[in-house]
Amino acid sequence: MQRERSWAGNRSRLPRVTTTDTGVDSLADVTSSEDRLRRFLLGLPGVDQVGAEARAAALSTRSIKTTAKAYALDLAIQMIDLTTLEGSDTPGKVRALCAKAKRPDPADPTAPQVAAVCVYPDLVATAKFELRGTGINVASVATAFPSGRSSLAIKQQDTRDAVAAGADEVDMVIDRGAFLSGRYGLVFDEIAAIREAAGDTHLKVILETGELVTYDNVRRASWLAMLAGADFIKTSTGKVSPAATLPVTLVMLEAVRDYHEATGLHIGVKPAGGIRTAKDAIKYLVTVNETAGPDWLDPELFRFGASSLLNDLLMQRTKLATGNYPGPDYFTLD
């Protein structure tokens, strides 16, 4: 499988304005003032909570077996952003994680590599060195992760540091306080400023949906982030409960689908935190397939922010190939 690893110049950051497509015209227009942006976001169709959750539950009943399961397990492994975001992280810990990213299953060289390793900015250089020549990206959280409670200048510097250290992808957080108090323009400007600071580096925008709470907010924040230049929209930091849920991811997938319809641009989605089993991961892939469509079944457009998920995927993969479950001790704990 051939995968492009660089996003530089892949997509234009803002919807292209053309005279033939009124949808694109009107979208470029909505960001021209805070008032217009606000009216646009508040004018998005509502999300019925009961209906959205029922749809996610119905998609969860799909039964993925044999060849379909083998495809899904390998795809899920390739979509993982293998993550460590702890105060106790050390170069040693990151080196171990990188080794695992390169060869997830020590007993089976056919197991695919993960998409990226995700660390704090100060450990980007370590990860970058360990992953040189592998095609695996280094993702760095930034912008005063996870709370985002700092000045814009510090957030920009945080981003520039991560990029300077070699990060291929930057995972920023939005200002949830500003969003919840209705200051959409502030959130927009901040994402745009980080977009600027990140340059051509791939930008993932974390909405922290566990703090936004309602699906209406999730839909608005998704559109806000896409309009401000996100390459990916991401559910959570993993530091707030609940982290990723299937209905939240469903609403975000609907948003990227509709944005694509309006602009022709593909924006990625990354559920992060709380996805621990292969079974859960497959439910997400089914939801991607039947909501945004097969285009999004690609590590360039869908990622899992996870750590323990990888071992369960590997275990199910071995089970499918050999008929036996190896014990957990056959998989590494980094």
Add this chain to the structure above:
Amino acid sequence: MGRFEYAPAPESRAIVDIKSSYGLFINGAFTEATDGKPFKTVSPASEEVLAEVSEAGPADVDKAVRAARRAYEKVWGPMAGRDRAKYLYRIARLIQERSRELAVLESLDNGKPIRESRDVDLPLVAAHFFYYAGWADKLEYAGAGVDPRPLGVAAQVIPWNFPLMMLAWKIAPALAAGNTVILKPAETTPLTALAFAEICQQADLPPGVVNIITGAGRTGQALVEHEGVDKVAFTGSTAVGRAIAKSVAGTDKKVTLELGGKAANIVFEDAPIDQTIEGIVNGIFFNQGHVCCAGSRLLVQESVYDEVLARLKRRMGTLRVGDPLDKNTDIGAINSADQLARIRELSQVGEDEGSERWSPECELPTQGFWFPPTVFTGVSQAHRIAREEIFGPVLSVLTFRTPAEAVEKANNTPFGLSAGVWTEKGSRILWMANQLRAGVVWANTFNRFDPTSPFGGYKESGYGREGGRHGLEAYLAH
């Protein structure tokens, strides 16, 4: 990347044990029919013969009515409500224990997807028996007088669209209220009712309390016209319902009829769009559209018509039509060749009358009875497909401009079973619900059922209510 093709995931048939032939369940035992010829029941997905079933003739009907009378007078009528409740709870638990088997059997005989028989039909069947078990010793609080009495012997005739669920809707309240029953399942779907007869045996239900007799229209007619019957309950077509109402006129039999529908599913411009699309799909394609309360007339506000249609068509493209026993199937087989012919005929009428017909690309199996999910646009109130019940996966789309016009169009039908309203505006939901002449009005959802909620129709959709406290009244004298 490759495509995510779901591999076949068939539910195993091994769990069901279908006998080659079945007798009639009368007075607690399976007995040979004395008159009438046996007939075959087939799987609509493959046309494979599943079993041979007996046709009950007038002599068998008489035997069943007498057994029910005896059981009513000697055992079930005099029994304390709390003891009747114990039997009903036992039946409910046995249904839960055997739910996988019953779901597979239902999908085989009816053609509905296993996802629905497993996740909708069977849980509701068990819930219905649990709910009415709870009422059996509390009848004086049901609002039917201080000392409500059972009616006696109930003749119940049910359709093929939800065979076991319709059985539960009929039998559970009747038994809770102290009546005994003779139930006739539809001739194309008798197998789960016969399995239910086994469950009655397993539960040690006294002989004659539940009798299951099989056959077609003639058997049903003999049953409802039998002199020994105190109560007739029917769910099915408006034409047969009319015939039943005529035949019992002038007798002291009580009647409840749950007949056809042509429900309006009304979408306003401020609707939660993605959930609305799901609701439209669930409203008309659930159970292949074989639903009396199906949302078969979609009324869309003109300002969002293009968007709704585009999204609906995209969503219809992801529906999976095929083997009912595959766990990933969304739309199964049409129940019978006759029904398929009717759907085809009315669809042809739709085209001939000038409506535009659209179906997503989908490969239909060569064996069995199949019809693709279909939407007709450019439909007006004058078209037959906007007025007649098609009872298949066929949606007619109309438009409206104002809430008043939506109400006018929704009510402009001889039916009145259900309706759906999609809007984020709470006040409009309440206003619409007051204006709509339909027994059930769903708001921002469709085709949701619960045993505690009464269900029934206005106008030609029938009379009487099933479910909830109201459902008991149909089986109580006061």
